[in-house]
Amino acid sequence: MKLTTFHVLIVVLMSPYLVQSQSFGEKQVSDLNQELAKLIYSDTESADSLAHVIIRIAQREFLKEEEARSHRYLALMYLLNGKLEEAKVSYTQNLDIALESNNNLWIGKAYYYLSEVTQRQGDDVLTLEYLFKALSFIEDTKDINTLAKIHSSLGTHYRKTGDIEKTEMYYNHALNIRKDQKDSMGLFNSYVLFGTLYSSVNLYDKAKQNYIESLNFINSDVRSPNLGAVYSNLGAVYFQEQNLDSAMLFYDLAVKEYEKSGDVYSKIAVHNNIAALRNEQGDYKGAITTTLAVIGLAKEIDAKKLLSSLYYNLSGNYKALKDFEKSFYYYKLSDSIDYELTNKEKNAQLAELQVQYETEKKDKEIALQNIALVKGSAQRNLLIAGISGLIIISLIIYRALARKKRSNRLLTEQKYLVEKREKEKALLLRELHHRVKNNFQIVSSLLNLQYYDTEDLKAAQAIKSGQARVEAMSMIHRELYQSENITSIEMGDYVKHMIENTAYSFQYESEQIDVLVEVDNKPLSVKYAIPLGIIVNELVTNSFKHAFETVSRPMLSVSIKINEEKGTVSIVVFDNGPGIPDSSHISKSSFGMELIRDLVKQIKGTLSIDSQAGAKFSVDFPLIEEESNVEG
Known part of the structure; x- marks a missing residue:
């Protein structure tokens, strides 16, 4: 049965009746999912409604694969529109179904899809965890294309952390796989990633060479968002070379491509780059206008890292216009988001330590239960054999072992509690440094405002000197709360x-x-x-x-x-x-x-x-x- 848009509309309008009474076969639900795949790029409202109808039908008919497929399409639509939390929920539901299936390929892909969301949310710890889980499942399958995607994403993670050697290693793994498979779409993406890598280490000629090479693989399979990425990256390279007119040309092309595809996140990122370019040209008001135009979108899609960057750039532009009140306001907003993201990573690490401790504790309890079972079985055998002396020896040994196990467990628990207290102290001290730095920043901003309101030259110079001294102390505390070591500092930076x-x-x-x-x-x-x-x-x-x-x-x-x-x-x-x-x-x-x-x-x-x-x-x-x- 070939489904048309008219059929899809009828399905949506009659969904309560269909879900409760109408019987659907696997082929019919699959056809509905094919229509859903088309709608997510053209009519998101209808796609959202249809997806939830299909999910309810698939649940009723116990069609787990089709239910998961609908969740994936729904998540992709949310991702393209920058709705990251909604995308994460849908991809998590897809993962839950995959885990029930015990299918390595399905589970590996589900973890990879989730990593795409957490990467955009700026959660580097969770992204790396999902990618390595995806890799462990996919390596045992024959899905070469997904394996190449995971290697590419791992390379991108290490590029952001500054580990160029690992970045090149993973990018080359992906490139070689795609060359063997003659995968045009994959080769396009690989050359774009290499261009981004070389741009980040200021090898601009090699960056342009790779971006231009990627354009050789443009075909009907390469969607508009991918082309937008090339234009955006070429704009960034020309920006670094101070060829600002060429940079603006490619940024404008990128915005048009992202608007075609509905990729809201990338559109905001390019606007942020355009604002930075206008700042470089000295057009501070233009930079502010460009940034304010997308602040609302960034809030709507909850892109915290991107929002922090937008606020930080606004602060710099207002500072250049000597509007220090607004400059300080946006600096505080940026700083609070950065602090929230930093604490999120630390809390994730603490949670992981807690899970490891609980797992170890349960393993020890199971081991003690197994020892008790073995002991009971041994006692019965010894009673049958009539060797009462060995029973006494076994009891003595068991008690000694039990005492030792108890001591070890107590030591482990005490060690965990000590480590937990130390980590809590470190977090409190980091919070203290952060608050001290913020208080210094407030004092500095008040002195700056007073400086511009003071007509007496000598008094103004004294205020400026005082502000510089406050800034010197503020920078020390900023370095401390941002570093791993919260009691000492390397003075070079x-x-x-x-x-x-x-x-x-x-x-x-x-x-x-x-x-x-x-x-x-x-x-x-x-x-x-x-x-x-x-x-x-x-x-x-x-x-x-x-x-x-x-x-x-x-x-x-x-x-x-x-x-x-x-x-x-x-x-x-x-x-x-x-x-x-x-x-x-x-x-x-x-x-x-x-x-x-x-x-x-x-x-x-x-x-x-x-x-x-x-x-x-x-x-x-x-x-x-x-x-x-x-x-x-």
């Missing part, structure tokens, strides 16, 4: 970010100044990191404020050396300015220098100043282990 922010505040572009940063890649305790950060901030600010006005090519060098054997830290900040006329008479009324001296004294260090060729400030201090204040 901190110093680079601090110099960039200071240069920006004094209106220096990166190409206008030579900056040399040499920082040992070793963690430093918070006890020293905070005063050290403020000292370096004061000295760097001093260079930008006083040293570079008469220098044609400014140069700034910051060095932090940590000698763990000797237990010492050496800081050197040097600039090529005119130097200090008489270093022994540096203004003691200067708050900055007084602050530096007080902080150096606090960490039991020494400060020396050399002004022979520019200004050179050296600070040396010992690393003293903190004594425990906890009573035994």
Whole structure:
């Protein structure tokens, strides 16, 4: 029986009657699913209604494969329209049916489909778990195409984490499979992925070569979303090369392709890129308009990582327009989403530890039950044999084993509780750093607003200096709550970010100044990191404020050396300015220098100043282990 759109409409309108009374065969339900597959690209409302009718019919007729098929089509429709939670629910229902079937191919595909949703939701932990589960089931089947897709997705995961070696390995696995199969659609996707990889490591010629190679495999099987991805990626490459007109051309083509296909998520992502391009052109208002146009869509589809990026870019554009109130507002929104996603990953890891512990506990209980059964059987045999002495020995051995098992179990439980408490403490400390950083950020924003409302030049400069000091402390706490180690910090990234922010505040572009940063890649305790950060901030600010006005090519060098054997830290900040006329008479009324001296004294260090060729400030201090204040 050939079904038409008219038949589909009748099925939907009469669904209550059909579900309750009309008998459907497997062939008829399969035909309905074929119509559903067409509708998801053209009429989503009708597709949604038809899918639920088919699911009810399939459940009544016990047609599990057709029921799962409807869930998959429904999930794909939700995915294309950016409804990620709805897609996850439908793919989870498909997985539940697959698990009942014990069919490895079906189960592997179900896990792969779920990974596509969690990847878009930004849940990297769950995505990797689903992909490896999919791989373990699919490897035992002959489904080469799905195997290639899983390898591609694994490569993409490792590309995002910066593991280029694993990325190339998985991408090449997928490419070789698709070459053997002469799979046009697969080859198209593989070359697009390689283009994205090379673009991410700034190999733009190789990136363009792969994107253009992918276009050779365009045919009727390659749908519009895939073509949109190529245009979007080519736009990104031209953007990186600062060929902004070509970048805008390809971004516009990508938006048109995504609008044709209804791929809302990708459409938002391209608009975000267009906003960044307009920011680069100095069109901050245009960038804001572009971003605000898709904020609502991003909220609607619950694309948290994408929404965070949109908020962050809005913050930057409002900052460029000196609208600091809105800039701070959108920065807070972005930061809160990032914090939520970070905590989600940590909670997932804690939940996994909990499951492992409960599983181990149940295994031990089962083992004890088995020992009891063996013991009972042995007792009966011994009674029959009449060897009472062996019974006594067995009881003694059993009791000894039971005591040992009990002790081991108690030790395991105590270890788990200790680990759990430590992880809870770490989460609380991370939350504390996050809140401290937010409070510093609020103070910084209030000082910034006050700065623009202050007409007295000297007072304004004092406010700006105060803001810089608050930012220096805020950055320390930001680095701490974002890192795995919450009690120490590697100063390299901190110093680079601090110099960039200071240069920006004094209106220096990166190409206008030579900056040399040499920082040992070793963690430093918070006890020293905070005063050290403020000292370096004061000295760097001093260079930008006083040293570079008469220098044609400014140069700034910051060095932090940590000698763990000797237990010492050496800081050197040097600039090529005119130097200090008489270093022994540096203004003691200067708050900055007084602050530096007080902080150096606090960490039991020494400060020396050399002004022979520019200004050179050296600070040396010992690393003293903190004594425990906890009573035994």
